Amino acid sequence: MSYRVLIPLAVLAALSGCAGRKQAAAPAPLPVPLPTPVRAAPPLPPEGAAAGLTIPAKLADGSYATPNRNVSAAGAVWHLRAAFNVAALSCPDATLAAAYNRLLAGHRQALAAAHRTLTAEHGGMASFDPAMTRLYNYFAQPPVLPRFCAQAGPLLHQAAALSAGSLDGFAPAALAAIDRPFGDFYARYDAYRTDLAAWRAGTPAAPRLAATAPAGPQLPYDRTVFSANTRVTGGGTVLAAR
Template sequence: MSRVLLALPLLALATACAGPERTAAPAPLPVPAPAPAPTAAPRAPDGAAANLTIPTRLPDGSYATPNRSISAAAAAWHLRAAFNVAALNCNDPALAPAYNQFLKAHRSALKAAHHALTREYGDASAFDPAMTRLYNYFAQPPVMAQFCATAAPLLHQVAALPAGELPAIAPAALAQIDRPFTDFYARYDAWRADLAAWRAGDVPATPRLAYATEVFRAEPHVGGGTVTLAAR
């Protein structure tokens, strides 16, 4: 009996030395993820204004430019207008002499094209405003760099052609000059879609599907970035 009484004080002493009972530290609260930084609005391509009026996009993906579906006479005269704008606006001193050579070499074909196109419009009251719009079309600032890069070598090439060759190559040459404008319109339409998605809070899907505009026009004389001229 005395052994039992002796063990009880030892048990009490061991319990006192054990110290207070430890409890587990509380788990840290989850830190919320930072809000995504706001993205800037997409910018219009090539430094263009945000309120441009561009030609209508047709069901086949091409654009209703002034150089689409025109007569052979119109193609020759429109090409003359493009070369005139290039000589005046492109930073290349060699273009003015080339343009004068072009006018001299193809004087007869250009005179015939002018008469035929004037008859198409009926009179000067309709023809003159249409030509003003055409010159303004070729002088669009966002497209000027690519227009000059395309029109300059073509001007030198066409100016060196023999007289009488202009009607045969004008449609293909004009289609090549028109390409920088239709490419710009496609980029501008894509930007409009991106801007609408940004305003709605959506991230535009990437990569974006785009029209391959080269398949929408037949350019049998165009190849390798230059007009292929058939020998006669």
């Protein structure tokens, strides 16, 4: 009886030893490769602006050297008229053309006087005309146009309703308000350039506050509308109602 029991036990021991040897010889699992880090896309210019855009110099107080900075009283009136001209031509509000015509009719003398004075400040028409062409193009910059329209439209209606002789007092603050969206855009563009430099260097960009949504749709812009006619007169150009 003992002999018959020992044979199966020996066989089992042998099989158990073989199983242990097979388990010990099993290869170790291969390490799982780490995912390759994906580099973030480069930052984009704000409001669809072009890369490498030339913007005015940033001044010590954080503002920008726009063409509307530190202008004379005559310059404030005439620059404001130029802004309203661009708004009437380029902004989607169809009521602005009629408001602009009322402005010209109600403030003809003030506009003519501002034109004469500002022309003399520029040293004559040879210098004045190119400066005014640059001013028109400044106001019509596509990335800023929606916010410009949001500011200029209501102010144009206010100016058109002013009594004769009050445009001079209205112009400085109104021009500063119209110019503000351009300074804000330049600040966002400077932040983009800082973020782009950090991206190129492989360092994380500083967190930015989300920009306010544009006030309206961005309009197509044909620079020839303003650059083709460089001679600007005393504000007597009447716009056809749209």
